[in-house]
Amino acid sequence: xxxxxxxxxxxxxxxxxIKEMELKHYFxxxxxxxxxxxxxxxxxxxxxxxxxxATADGETTSHLLGTFYRTIRLLENGIKPVYVFDGKPPxxxxxxxxxxxxxxxxxxxxxxxxxxxxxxxxxxxxxxRLVKVTKHHAEECKQLLTLMGVPYIDAPCEAEAQCAAMVKxxxxxxxxTEDMDALTFGSNVLLRHLxxxxxxxxxxxxxxxxxxxxxxxxxxxEFIDLCILLGCDYTDSIRGIGPKRAFELMKKHKSIxxxxxxxxxxxxxxxxxxxxxxxxNLFIEPVIADPETIDLKWGEPDExxxxxxxxxxxxxxxxxxxxxxxxxxxxxxxxxxxxLDGFFKVLSSTPAKRKPEDSKKNTPxxxxxxxxxxxxxxxx
Amino acid sequence: xxxxxxxxxxxFKKVLDAIKDLLKEASFDCSESGIQLQAMDDAHVSLVFLTxxxxxxxxxxxxxxxxxxxxxxxxxxxFKCSSNxxxxxxxxxxxxxxxxxxxxxxxxxxxxxxxxxxxxxxEHLGIPETDFSCVIRMPSAEFARICRDLSQFGESIVxxxxxxxxKFSTSGxxxxxxxxxxxxxxxxxxxxxxxxxxxxPVTLTFACRYLNFFTKATPLAQQVQLSMSDNVPxxxxxxxxxxxxxxxxxxxxxxxxxx
Numbered sequence: 001x002x003x004x005x006x007x008x009x010x011x012x013x014x015x016x017x018i019k020e021m022e023l024k025h026y027f028x029x030x031x032x033x034x035x036x037x038x039x040x041x042x043x044x045x046x047x048x049x050x051x052x053x054a055t056a057d058g059e060t061t062s063h064l065l066g067t068f069y070r071t072i073r074l075l076e077n078g079i080k081p082v083y084v085f086d087g088k089p090p091x092x093x094x095x096x097x098x099x100x101x102x103x104x105x106x107x108x109x110x111x112x113x114x115x116x117x118x119x120x121x122x123x124x125x126x127x128x129r130l131v132k133v134t135k136h137h138a139e140e141c142k143q144l145l146t147l148m149g150v151p152y153i154d155a156p157c158e159a160e161a162q163c164a165a166m167v168k169x170x171x172x173x174x175x176x177t178e179d180m181d182a183l184t185f186g187s188n189v190l191l192r193h194l195x196x197x198x199x200x201x202x203x204x205x206x207x208x209x210x211x212x213x214x215x216x217x218x219x220x221x222e223f224i225d226l227c228i229l230l231g232c233d234y235t236d237s238i239r240g241i242g243p244k245r246a247f248e249l250m251k252k253h254k255s256i257x258x259x260x261x262x263x264x265x266x267x268x269x270x271x272x273x274x275x276x277x278x279x280x281n282l283f284i285e286p287v288i289a290d291p292e293t294i295d296l297k298w299g300e301p302d303e304x305x306x307x308x309x310x311x312x313x314x315x316x317x318x319x320x321x322x323x324x325x326x327x328x329x330x331x332x333x334x335x336x337x338x339x340l341d342g343f344f345k346v347l348s349s350t351p352a353k354r355k356p357e358d359s360k361k362n363t364p365x366x367x368x369x370x371x372x373x374x375x376x377x378x379x380x
Numbered sequence: 381x382x383x384x385x386x387x388x389x390x391x392f393k394k395v396l397d398a399i400k401d402l403l404k405e406a407s408f409d410c411s412e413s414g415i416q417l418q419a420m421d422d423a424h425v426s427l428v429f430l431t432x433x434x435x436x437x438x439x440x441x442x443x444x445x446x447x448x449x450x451x452x453x454x455x456x457x458x459f460k461c462s463s464n465x466x467x468x469x470x471x472x473x474x475x476x477x478x479x480x481x482x483x484x485x486x487x488x489x490x491x492x493x494x495x496x497x498x499x500x501x502x503e504h505l506g507i508p509e510t511d512f513s514c515v516i517r518m519p520s521a522e523f524a525r526i527c528r529d530l531s532q533f534g535e536s537i538v539x540x541x542x543x544x545x546x547k548f549s550t551s552g553x554x555x556x557x558x559x560x561x562x563x564x565x566x567x568x569x570x571x572x573x574x575x576x577x578x579x580x581p582v583t584l585t586f587a588c589r590y591l592n593f594f595t596k597a598t599p600l601a602q603q604v605q606l607s608m609s610d611n612v613p614x615x616x617x618x619x620x621x622x623x624x625x626x627x628x629x630x631x632x633x634x635x636x637x638x639x
Binding site: 016021022024025027335336337338339340341342343344345346347 | 425427503504505507536585587633
């Protein structure tokens with residue numbers, strides 16, 4: 001998952017890069033959603049007392065329920081979502097994936113122990129840690145999305161990279177994920193909390209890359225180096241350098257190569273055979289499908305198909321599904337409100353002048369909010 | 381140093397009423413020529429452009445250009461404390477953090493209110509000069525009435541302007557409603573005229589909610605001017621006698637399915 005400690009650093013250094021907006025203000029926007037991230041959210045969050053929702057045969061349905069209702073919620077608000085699924089992970093991610101597998105094994109052991117001891121809260125805790133989004137989950141969601149008339153894309157490699165490319169090409173307005181990696185891949189706008197449940201009343205965080213770079217006073221290249229230093233999925237980082245220190249070092253030396261020349265390598269040991277250039281390249285030129293060849297179409301929902309699939313195969317309540325479809329139909333009919341920024345050009349934007357004092361006041365507050373969202377991502 | 385004085389605080393109260401439903405906070409840009417405010421609502425659907433000319437004030441002084449970010453709700457609260465015939469004086473130092481409002485009543489009562497200014501991110505939008513296909517002038521109260529009446533039936537109003545006149549229509553769950561106004565030049569009472577300048581007919585759809593926010597400016601002017609062209613925002617304009625003007629821009633609703 002994402003970059004360690006980044007959101008906190010961002011709230012400290014460039015608070016004005018983060019805007020908090022309400023969901024309803026995104027009407028008319030096309031948004032690329034990192035599907036693996038949100039399926040994971042659903043598998044974790046959509047639960048009842050006995051764990052994940054499932055059919056009588058024990059087949060999980062949490063992800064379908066989540067996809068169904070939260071997609072409807074987006075469409076009802078006039079947002080046009082397109083889901084982007086992960087493809088083959090890059091070779092460099094192998095290390096990270098092995099680590100995740102090991103953690104999962106540990107959690108399995110702990111779960112077995114807790115089950116033996118009959119500790120319900122521990123059982124719940126560890127079973128959540130075991131959650132994994134499988135190909136099967138993804139396939140089922142794709143099938144559901146097709147029935148709902150919502151487009152999806154299979155990224156050749158990392159979904160965030162594909163989302164970022166689509167934002168850059170102007171195909172969509174923003175990438176929706178919890179993962180800050182999307183910024184490293186160059187997504188101009190990142191939306192967090194978009195697929196959260198309505199009940200949590202979390203405002204959407206809108207993060208603008210240009211403002212992040214402006215706040216940090218970094219170029220995109222320097223920013224990528226900073227993210228590598230903070231720790232990303234593709235390589236280990238230098239032990240003993242936390243977010244704050246990483247930021248200071250980057251400010252001073254402007255690149256990892258220069259930092260390595262200047263720090264005490266006895267104290268801070270860089271990983272053996274650290275191949276930064278390959279990792280950098282992964283961010284700068286990731287494997288993606290050309291966004292220009294992607295045709296996004298939001299089609300008619302197939303009511304009977306959905307009822308057949310969700311109620312027949314997955315044992316959903318038919319009345320609820322039909323109600324959901326009604327909402328979908330309603331969202332499709334009628335006109336959409338246009339936006340003014342499509343008509344007028346922004347001439348100049350003046351960020352608030354006396355910001356420094358202001359931001360100091362705001363930071364503890366913001367930090368609290370960011371902290372609250374922690375631990376919702378994919379497992380490390 | 382900035383100082384502006386109005387004999388009747390009622391004028392300013394009405395201006396505030398005309399913007400407070402749309403904007404929670406906004407920056408007032410003060411310069412030698414007067415006070416301007418340009419801001420979009422949170423959803424970026426509408427834009428308010430307010431101009432108060434310096435010669436409309438009884439006393440006006442602005443040594444250096446200055447931008448004052450204010451919370452509109454709090455500003456309204458302060459003006460609620462004044463009587464309509466109070467004289468109001470706004471004052472701020474250069475680079476000040478606060479602005480003061482002084483209300484002087486006819487009965488020798490002087491009240492001072494100081495308000496903290498805010499730092500707001502600002503986006504100035506370039507509004508292109510447009511030759512509109514249709515320009516409609518009509519009594520402002522009539523327009524307010526039409527918007528209010530039609531909003532009972534549906535969420536959006538279709539405004540279609542032809543040579544014969546202008547038609548406002550809507551439809552919803554309970555049925556539909558149509559209001560037609562014909563051109564009508566009333567030379568004795570100009571403020572009651574309905575005039576249409578048309579190059580080509582236009583039909584556009586707008587959200588009632590926003591139109592109803594705009595008509596809060598009705599007490600400021602007797603006539604309202606609606607300017608429309610295909611695929612550009614509607615302009616709703618109120619001329620405030622002797623003081624300036626307030627223009628609202630509203631993005632039209634667009635048909636679905638051009639993905």
